[in-house]
Amino acid sequence: MDNWSALFDGQTRYVLDINDSTVKADVLRFRGREALSEPFRWDIEFTSLHANIPPEQVLMKYASLRMRGGKNVHGMVTRLEWLSTSRDQSHYRLTLSSRLTLLGYTRQCAVFQNLSVPEVVEQVLRKHGLEGPDFEFRLERTYPARELITQWRETDLQFIQRILSEVGIYWRTEMDDVHGLDTCILADSQLDYQFDVQLPYSEPSGLFDGAADSVWDVRTWHNIATGTVATRDYNYRTATTPMDATVSVRSDAVTTGAHYRYTAPYRDAGDDTSPEPETESGAFYARIHHERELSRSARIHLFSNTGHLTPGQVLEPQGDVITALKEGVILTLVTFRGARDSRLHVSVWGVPYTERYCFRPAEIPRPLIPGTLPARIESREKNDIYAHLDEQGRYRVRLDFDRDATDPGYGYLWLRMAKPTAGETSGWHTPLTDGTEVAIAYSNGDIDLPYIACALYDSEHPDHVTRDNHTRNVLRTPANNKLRMEDRRGEEHIKLATEYGKSQLNSGHMVDSQGQRRGTGAELRTDEHGVIRAGKGLFVSADAQPKAQGEALDRDAALKEIDRLNQQLQQLEIAAEKAQALKADVDSQIQMFAQRLKPLNEALLMTAPEGMALTSGEDMQLAATKNVAVNAGGDISAGVTGNLTALAGEKLGLFARSGQLSLKSGEGAIDVQAQNASLRLFAEKKLTLSSASDISFAGKKRITLIGGGSYLRLEAGKVEYGTTASYMRKVKRTMAASASAKPAEAVSLPPPATMREFNPETLTPWVTPVYAKSCLKEKGCTDAGTAEEPVDNFGQMTIFAQPVEDDCCGYGHQHEHADDEVVQHAQSAKKRKPDAGGANAPAPAQATAAPLALGAATGVMTQVWGEWSLTGVLGAARGIPYVGAMMSALYVPSAGEGSDRVPGRDEFWYEEELRQKALTGAKATTRVRFFWRQDEQGNMRVYGVHTGEGTPYEGVRTANMVWNSENNRYEFTPAHGADGPLITWTPERPEGSDLPSHTGSDIRPIDQATILVTPIPDGKDEYTTPPFPVPEERDLNDYILVFPADSGIKPIYVYLKDDARNVPxxxxxxxxxxxxxxxxxxxxxxxxxxxxxxxxxxxxxxxxxxxxxxxxxxxxxxxxxxxxxxxxxxxxxxxxxxxxxxxxxxxxxxxxxxxxxxxxxxxxxxxxxxxxxxxxxxxxxxxxxxxxxxxxxxxxxx
The missing domain is CATH 3.90.540.10 (Colicin/pyocin, DNase domain)
Known part of the structure; x- marks a missing residue:
């Protein structure tokens, strides 16, 4: 107190100190204003001996105003005014302000993401150099991070005042006399008021207050307040969730009416029955607003002479006071007035204290953006060719006004884009790519509720419809997928096109890329495969329908023509039947006409009124499961420059009803054979056999010539002739010699062709072909086994493995060792030509291994179980720890023809059949399949099952092994879900690769004496535990691998061990x-x-x-x-x-x-x-x- 008193002489009541300045100020008079949620301001007039104070000596200097009564005001000088100068002294006025006032000199537009309101305020304050002791948050609530908080054309002071007012956080100032600085205290509840501020209530006697601290002259104002506040908002993220909240805070105020606030920005409705609803919920905002309304229901004004009063205090007047003062007064505004020659005057404004609600600063409305702002679509990758979207189809953008540096794709929150139409499963969305200019609009102008209104063209992305092509309507994607509609009169056209394969649908006036006419009408074209598919039927017609009039499926003309030809064919059938010729199956054509063509029931009908031509640069094929009928009202001509072949599995008939049947050869011989039956030539009239050279008749047993009853028979060792009348011989000379014979020329006929026999009713083979079956089944039987059998009964089994990888997590890192030997083997294999390992190749003495593609997803397989008779190496993708391989007993070379263990070949799939199945993705039947399963001790085991006909287990996927000339090996790569080959086979071991060593983890051995094949029971309950588990569908991961015909390698059955992390x-x-x-x-x-x-x-x-x-x-x-x-x-x-x-x-x-x-x-x-x-x-x-x-x-x- 002695030091404090030393600052003041006997007359001085107020002292002004300006730090780091030579100016000595003598306070003349002052006015001060302090309020909640406002920076304080003190206007101080002073005199000084300095006649001309430079502004830099005062402005932006820390200063302190000290009062004899004990009040100190610490702040920053923000204004200096020269008033007058006399001979003795100069008169000035300066403004002493809170340091927060300096935030008002920075105005900007900024974006804050994923931060709470307190975090944003702290970031702004620290940007202005305010540190820990300069401000303090005393918050009772935890405030959630917001997706977006926008500062729009506001000073930093206006910005923090606004966002704090939205959530009801008020702030006040405390003076730090130790450091001579002002401290900002931010709070959100009554707990942070300053209590225990007591002053006597004493009306002064005239103008004399007795120099005692007191308050007097109370005035009160009371108003009716709103009784209820209701809020509602819409959140598109939870579109159907109710977002209503209604709050009525208990109070002593007189209330009426309700205040309904729509689109108050919040994400959840909250619990409006709780006195402490979730922060920043709808109920929270409703309560904050009602507390503001109640704070305005009563106001109190007092006078005082006490300097230590400050906003945020709860003043408790002592003595005989009115009711409004008994609970205390929350000071919201305090003004001060004093002078060198007068006492301190204090004016106090406040509201009655209550524990039911807290003071809330007046809500400052958000700035509005009534129009749009420019921005660009942003992706994580610069110039990304694809749209960067989230799971809701929203975009990231970069606002043009935002100057802060952020990582690509993180400059703004995810935004919805307005579209022409939207529905539950419908709508219009053409994705926008990185760099596209967009216009950002704001719901109700709210700066924190943005959305993409539209996309715009600019100088970097020019419009593709301009004055040069103003008649076109174009929808085009970045990959040049296009819908173009031309409106130029007389040249109207529509083009629907994709760049892939130049697939296009053109209609109308067709033009090329330079706009030159290339035709009219309609065109469907592609450089890739083309398909026209109609499940109920397809009608292709060249019959005219002018101006698109008439029924779309009007096919009367075509049906009449077919019906007319069918009637003609029936007449020909009658004639053929009378001539005992082979009848045509006309009934099936009539049936097809009635059941398929006339109703167009799953049929293809093509018609042209003036002609139809089919042409092919190479081959043309007509195929039908049942019949192929070719009918003509006139002629049918078949002309070929090469060979013409007619093949029939049963009969071949030729019948000419009224004309000539001609069979001639211009140069080559005519060869007519009946290889397993007789040959008959008959003519009603004359039969002529003539030759310009020789005619030779040969019969292995005999020849008999008969004419009019007379005959001549030639046979081994005997010539016989006879007649019923005369025998005339007209010769010049007759000679006799010793016995002689001329053997007939031997004719070698090929054996009958072997064909798989089909059931004509079911169109399936009489014997179901299989890849493998048990050798215990007799020839001609491909049924599944019914008893336990060893794998040797089906073929040669071998198991391969590769080094163990970390199967824990599927990402991160694995063993980091260079697989140098794998690279070396693969490079060595490239230098050598393929040498097919056939069935007779010797089995290798050492274990074999194969390199896969030289990449991180490939591995090496090593033989760990069984014998293998092929020379070559097997490889599999990294995710496949084990591969089992079996060659059917059909292909075991040690079992020759005639062995009881080799069934007839017609029971097995032909290799070409398997190749065709692999091309179409079809499955092939087999009578045994294998799978992997762990036993009770966790050891990996192989189990085999008999696969019966008609069960879901009998079909195995087929796959063609394709030769890769770059890697010098055969590869199988699945169509989907693989980054490279799944299985590879190198036909021979690369040099030095008899037994390659492996880097990384050890190979897990298969400790299994034998592999058994067991039947699958009807009731699976019988097999619930090993050793004979019943496979699930996911257990069976196998293929039949088919090699090219010229490879010499027979099909191989393989079954793979899946990575458990890829199993659903x-x-x-x-x-x-x-x-x-x-x-x-x-x-x-x-x-x-x-x-x-x-x-x-x-x-x-x-x-x-x-x-x-x-x-x-x-x-x-x-x-x-x-x-x-x-x-x-x-x-x-x-x-x-x-x-x-x-x-x-x-x-x-x-x-x-x-x-x-x-x-x-x-x-x-x-x-x-x-x-x-x-x-x-x-x-x-x-x-x-x-x-x-x-x-x-x-x-x-x-």
């Missing part, structure tokens, strides 16, 4: 309920021990859901975590975005795995019990979240 499954487990204040994925948890468990709230959401693979499951886990703010609150913005996209977040540096070839930086989901040891793939209680460093330690260091 259902999520199980309860997770763990989190506790404690430590962050959920703190390094102390995830970088040591077993890692962090799956939280119970995540397990509750996912339990029971089904997933196609562990990759899908892992992505869903992170997605669900992103929906729980309590789990993501400690993450950075970038990591939050990754989690929302289903990606693992980045880990701090101390948790990263730094290997010799790579650095892994993201969290991994680890299986505590490995999958290979029976650990549940989708069991959330078996999962832990770990850092890459801990993951590596668990698998490879412990």
């Amino acid at each position: 499954g259902e999520a199980t487990g309860n997770g763990v309920k989190l506790s404690g204040d430590k962050p959920w994925l703190d390094m102390s948890v995830t970088n040591s021990g077993e890692g962090a468990p799956i939280p119970s709230q995540i397990a509750d959401k996912l339990r029971g859901q089904k997933f196609n693979s562990f990759d899908d499951f892992r992505e869903t886990i992170w997605n669900e975590i992103g929906r729980h703010p309590e789990l993501t609150k400690d993450f950075t913005t970038v990591n939050k975005d990754r989690i929302e996209d289903g990606l693992a977040p980045w880990v701090p540096k101390e948790g990263q795995y730094i290997g010799p070839n790579s650095i892994v930086k993201k969290f991994a989901i680890h299986h505590v019990v490995p999958i290979k040891d029976g650990g549940g793939v989708y069991d959330m209680d078996n999962l832990r979240i770990v850092t890459p460093k801990l993951h590596d330690e668990i698998h490879y260091r412990r």
